[in-house]
Amino acid sequence: MTTRNRPLWIWALGLTAAATTLAQAVPRTAHQAAGQSAAQSAGQSTAKEEPKTAEDVIAAANRVCYYQGNDRSAQVVMEIVDAQGRTRTREMTILRRNTERAEGAAGELSDVECCASEQSFYVRFQHPADVDKTTFMVHKKPGADDDRWLYLPALDMVKRVSSADKRSSFVGSHFYYEDVSGRHLDADERTLVDTTENYWVVDSKPKNPTSVEFASYRMWIHRGSSVVTKMEYKDASGETYRTYEVLGVDEIQGRKTVVKAKMTDLRTKGSTTVTYKDVKYDIGLPEDLFTERYLRRAPREFVK
Amino acid sequence: MPMTIVTRTRLLSLAVAPALVSGLMREAAAQEPPLPPGLGGESKKQSEPSLPPGLGGTSRLGDEPGLPPGLEPSEPSLPPGLDGGSEDVIGVETVGQTGLLSFAADHGIKGFLEGRFGTRTQRDPHERTASIAEMRLRLEAERQAGSVFLRGATDLIVDPLFDSWAPDLESGQGFVDLREAYASFSPLPWLDVKAGRQVLTWGTGDLPFINDLFPKDWVSFFVGRDDEYLKAPSDAIRVGIFSDVANVDLVYTPRFDADRFIRGDRISYYNPLLGRPAGRDAPLQTDQPDEWIDDSEWSARIYRNVGGYELAAYGYLGYWKSPSGFDPLSGQARFPRLAAYGASARTQLAGGIASLEVGYYDSREDEGGDDPFVDNSQTRVLVGFERDLPEIAHSFSVGAQYYLEAMSNHDEYERTLPNGIPLRDEYRHVIILRASKLLLEQRMRASIFTYTSPSDRDTYIKPNVSYTIDDSWTLTVGANIFAGADDYTFIGQFGPNTNVFAALRLSF
Numbered sequence: 001m002t003t004r005n006r007p008l009w010i011w012a013l014g015l016t017a018a019a020t021t022l023a024q025a026v027p028r029t030a031h032q033a034a035g036q037s038a039a040q041s042a043g044q045s046t047a048k049e050e051p052k053t054a055e056d057v058i059a060a061a062n063r064v065c066y067y068q069g070n071d072r073s074a075q076v077v078m079e080i081v082d083a084q085g086r087t088r089t090r091e092m093t094i095l096r097r098n099t100e101r102a103e104g105a106a107g108e109l110s111d112v113e114c115c116a117s118e119q120s121f122y123v124r125f126q127h128p129a130d131v132d133k134t135t136f137m138v139h140k141k142p143g144a145d146d147d148r149w150l151y152l153p154a155l156d157m158v159k160r161v162s163s164a165d166k167r168s169s170f171v172g173s174h175f176y177y178e179d180v181s182g183r184h185l186d187a188d189e190r191t192l193v194d195t196t197e198n199y200w201v202v203d204s205k206p207k208n209p210t211s212v213e214f215a216s217y218r219m220w221i222h223r224g225s226s227v228v229t230k231m232e233y234k235d236a237s238g239e240t241y242r243t244y245e246v247l248g249v250d251e252i253q254g255r256k257t258v259v260k261a262k263m264t265d266l267r268t269k270g271s272t273t274v275t276y277k278d279v280k281y282d283i284g285l286p287e288d289l290f291t292e293r294y295l296r297r298a299p300r301e302f303v304k
Numbered sequence: 305m306p307m308t309i310v311t312r313t314r315l316l317s318l319a320v321a322p323a324l325v326s327g328l329m330r331e332a333a334a335q336e337p338p339l340p341p342g343l344g345g346e347s348k349k350q351s352e353p354s355l356p357p358g359l360g361g362t363s364r365l366g367d368e369p370g371l372p373p374g375l376e377p378s379e380p381s382l383p384p385g386l387d388g389g390s391e392d393v394i395g396v397e398t399v400g401q402t403g404l405l406s407f408a409a410d411h412g413i414k415g416f417l418e419g420r421f422g423t424r425t426q427r428d429p430h431e432r433t434a435s436i437a438e439m440r441l442r443l444e445a446e447r448q449a450g451s452v453f454l455r456g457a458t459d460l461i462v463d464p465l466f467d468s469w470a471p472d473l474e475s476g477q478g479f480v481d482l483r484e485a486y487a488s489f490s491p492l493p494w495l496d497v498k499a500g501r502q503v504l505t506w507g508t509g510d511l512p513f514i515n516d517l518f519p520k521d522w523v524s525f526f527v528g529r530d531d532e533y534l535k536a537p538s539d540a541i542r543v544g545i546f547s548d549v550a551n552v553d554l555v556y557t558p559r560f561d562a563d564r565f566i567r568g569d570r571i572s573y574y575n576p577l578l579g580r581p582a583g584r585d586a587p588l589q590t591d592q593p594d595e596w597i598d599d600s601e602w603s604a605r606i607y608r609n610v611g612g613y614e615l616a617a618y619g620y621l622g623y624w625k626s627p628s629g630f631d632p633l634s635g636q637a638r639f640p641r642l643a644a645y646g647a648s649a650r651t652q653l654a655g656g657i658a659s660l661e662v663g664y665y666d667s668r669e670d671e672g673g674d675d676p677f678v679d680n681s682q683t684r685v686l687v688g689f690e691r692d693l694p695e696i697a698h699s700f701s702v703g704a705q706y707y708l709e710a711m712s713n714h715d716e717y718e719r720t721l722p723n724g725i726p727l728r729d730e731y732r733h734v735i736i737l738r739a740s741k742l743l744l745e746q747r748m749r750a751s752i753f754t755y756t757s758p759s760d761r762d763t764y765i766k767p768n769v770s771y772t773i774d775d776s777w778t779l780t781v782g783a784n785i786f787a788g789a790d791d792y793t794f795i796g797q798f799g800p801n802t803n804v805f806a807a808l809r810l811s812f
Contacts (some may be wrong), residue, residue: 080745082745086774088772088774088775089775127775128775128776128811129414129415129416129775129776129811129812130416130772130778130809130811132414145652145655147612147652152532154503154532154535155503155505155510155531155532155534155535156502156503156504156505156535157505157510158505158506159510160614160650160652160657160659161657162655162656162657162690162691162692162701163652163655163692164655164656164691164692164693164694165692165693165694165698165699165700165701166694167694167698168692168694168698168699168742169698169699169742169745169746171746172742172745172746172747196352198352198355199352199353201352220352220353222355222359224359225359227359229353229355229356229359230352230353245353245356246353246356246359247356247357248356248357248358249356249357249358249359250358251358256358256359259358268745270745288546292551292607293496293544293546293551297488297496297498300448300453
C-alpha cells in the first residue's frame with residue numbers, strides 16, 4: 001500500500017495536531033509525506049495568494065506540471081490509438097532532475113524563476129521490444145536549444161541529436177517533444193480570458209507563429225492546484241484540432257500529480273493516453289546520472 | 305480490478321477479433337470522466353472541462369459545468385487503473401503469448417526472429433545471384449548477480465548461402481553468431497568494468513569511423529543486414545574511469561579482432577594481384593594475427609564536456625582492421641601493425657549537431673611509405689553537420705559530412721608501386737549525405753545514405769524503408785547500390801554486388 005492511495009482528508013488531518021489519535025492509525029509513510037507536503041507548500045504557489053496575471057497563472061501551472069520536487073521518477077505508458085483503432089504501446093522510465101534546488105531549505109525559487117531553470121531528463125524505453133533499452137537524454141535549457149542524446153544499445157552508440165524539431169511526435173505518439181519536457185514560458189503571449197469557480201482560463205498566442213503549427217491554444221487551469229486539466233489547440237481559422245485532457249490526478253508526496261492524460265488529434269481521430277505509474281518525488285537522483293556513463297550503463301537502482 | 309485490465313490488454317495485444325477490440329475501446333471510453341452537460345464547443349463556458357478525478361471541485365455555479373458523478377471532493381479515488389499502482393495495471397505484456405514466445409517471455413528472454421532475403425540486381429560472374437537468404441533468431445538474456453550484471457545475446461542462423469555451418473565465433477560465420485557475453489560491475493564509485501564479448505563504439509562518426517577502431521562487419525552492411533550488424537563484437541575488457549577533470553575509457557583486446565572484411569565469399573572485390581575483380585573464384589587469403597596477448601590491441605579515449613562541447617582524444621595500438629598489406633612470399637593479405645591518434649569535438653550549432661573528428665593512422669611497418677606491400681600512413685578528417693528540418697517537414701532530418709583521407713609519403717608510394725597495380729590518389733575526398741523521414745505516425749521510416757567520392761569517381765547509395773506493422777512486426781525493404789567509373793576504387797570495385805533486400809522481423 002503506497003502513500004498515494006490516501007484520501008485527501010488524511011493529508012488535511014495529518015497536518016493538524018488535533019488529529020493525534022487518528023494519525024496513529026496512519027502508516028508511517030503517510031506521516032512522512034504529509035510532513036513533506038507541509039514543508040513544501042510554504043514555497044509553492046498553491047499555498048500563496050492566488051496568481052493575478054496570466055503570466056503568474058501559467059508559471060504556476062508550468063511548475064506543477066514540470067518542476068515539482070527536486071527530482072522525480074515515473075513509469076510511463078503511452079497507448080497510441082490510430083483512426084482505425086489499432087493500438088501501439090510505448091513503455092518507459094522517465095527520470096527528471098531539476099538542476100536548481102527549487103524546493104526545500106536549499107533555496108526557494110519563484111514560479112517564474114523555477115520555470116526558467118535547467119532540468120535533465122533520462123528516458124529509458126522498455127517496450128516495444130525493438131526499442132528496449134534505447135535511452136534518450138535531455139539537458140533542458142529554457143531560452144536556448146536543449147542538448148539531446150540518444151543511446152542505441154545494439155550499436156553501443158551515443159548519438160547527439162538535433163533539438164530543432166520541438167513540435168514533432170514523441171516516439172510516434174500524439175504528444176510532442178515539447179509536451180513532454182515543457183514549452184518555454186517566453187514563447188507565447190497570454191491573456192487571462194476568464195476566472196471561474198474552478199478555473200483560470202488562459203489563451204496563448206505564439207510570439208513566433210511560423211515556428212509552431214497552432215495559431216493559439218486555450219488552457220483550463222484548476223485554481224486549487226494549478227493543474228492544467230484541459231488544452232485546446234486552434235488553427236488559423238479558429239478551429240480546434242488538438243486537445244489535451246487530464247483523466248486522473250493523484251496526490252503524491254503532497255503534490256498534485258497528473259497520472260493519466262490524453263492527447264487527441266481531432267483531424268486524424270488518433271489519440272494517445274499516457275499513464276504515469278509509480279511516481280516518486282525527491283528520490284535523490286545524482287547529477288551525474290545524466291551523463292554518457294549512465295547512458296551506456298543504466299542506473300539499475302532507478303530504472304527497470 | 306487490475307487483473308481484469310490485464311486480461312483486457314492482453315486481449316488487445318493479441319488483437320484476436322476486431323469487433324472485440326472496438327468493443328473494448330468503447331468500454332474504455334466509457335470509463336473516462338463524462339463531459340458535463342452541454343459540452344458542444346460554441347460558448348466558452350460550455351467548453352470548460354469538468355474537473356478530473358483527484359481535483360475535486362466545489363459547488364456548481366451558474367452555467368459552469370457541475371462535477372461529474374463520482375468526483376466529489378470527498379471521493380478523490382481514481383478511476384480503474386489508477387487505484388494502486390500495481391505493476392500490471394496497464395498490462396504491457398510481451399506480445400504473442402503462445403508456445404515458445406510465451407516461454408521466452410516467462411524466462412526474461414528477449415530477441416527477435418527475422419527472415420531476410422536479397423538478390424543482386426545484375427549478374428556477377430564471381431558470385432551467386434542471392435545476396436542474402438537467412439532466418440535469424442536472436443536470443444538475449446540478462447541477470448543481476450549481486451553487484452555484477454551479466455548479459456548474453458546470440459544469434460542462431462539458418463542460411464543456405466553458408467559455405468560452412470560450423471560456427472566460427474571470431475568471424476561470425478556459421479550458424480551461431482555470439483554478439484554479447486559479458487559481465488559488468490563497478491568495483492569503485494568512479495570505476496566501471498565490462499569484460500567479455502561486447503559491442504564497442506565511440507567517436508562522432510557513424511560512418512565513416514576514424515578513431516573508433518573496433519571491428520566492423522562490412523559484409524553485413526553491404527548485403528543489407530540491420531544497421532546494428534555494422535558493428536562486430538569485440539572480446540575485450542573495457543574500463544571506464546570517471547572524474548571531474550575528465551573521463552577515461554581503456555579497452556584491452558587480448559587477441560586482435562579484425563573487421564569482418566570483404567573476402568570474396570559473399571561480396572566480390574578487386575584483387576590487385578590478379579589485376580581483376582574476383583569473388584568466390586579467388587577468395588582473399590589472409591594471415592591474421594591470432595596469438596593471445598602477443599597480438600593484442602589497446603584503445604583509449606579521454607573525454608569531457610566543456611561548455612556544451614563534447615571533446616575527446618583517442619589513441620590506438622594494434623593492427624589495421626582490414627587487410628592493408630601483402631606478403632609476397634605466401635601470397636596472403638596481411639594486417640600490418642597500426643597506431644592511431646586522434647581527437648574529436650561535437651557541439652550544438654544552429655539547431656543542429658556539428659562535429660569534427662581527426663585522426664592520424666601511423667602505419668608502423670611502413671613509416672617511410674616506401675614499402676609497396678604495406679599501406680602508407682594516413683591523416684583522416686571528418687566534418688559533419690546534422691539537423692532536423694521542421695521548416696520543411698516534421699520528423700525530417702538531414703546530415704552532411706565531408707571526409708578526407710590523405711596518404712602520407714605519396715611520392716614514395718608512387719615510386720615503389722609495382723607495375724600493374726592501380727595508383728591511388730594522395731587525397732581521397734568523400735561527401736556523405738543522409739536524410740530520414742518518419743511517416744504515418746512514425747510507423748514508417750524512410751532513409752537514404754549516400755557515400756560519394758568525387759576523387760575516386762564512385763558512389764554508394766543505401767535507401768531503406770521500414771514499416772512497423774504493430775509493436776511486434778516490422779517489414780523492411782532496402783537496397784545497396786554501388787557504382788563507379790573504375791572497377792578498382794574503394795566503392796567502384798563492388799559494382800556487381802548491387803542488391804535489393806527485404807526483411808520481416810518479429811520482436812519479442
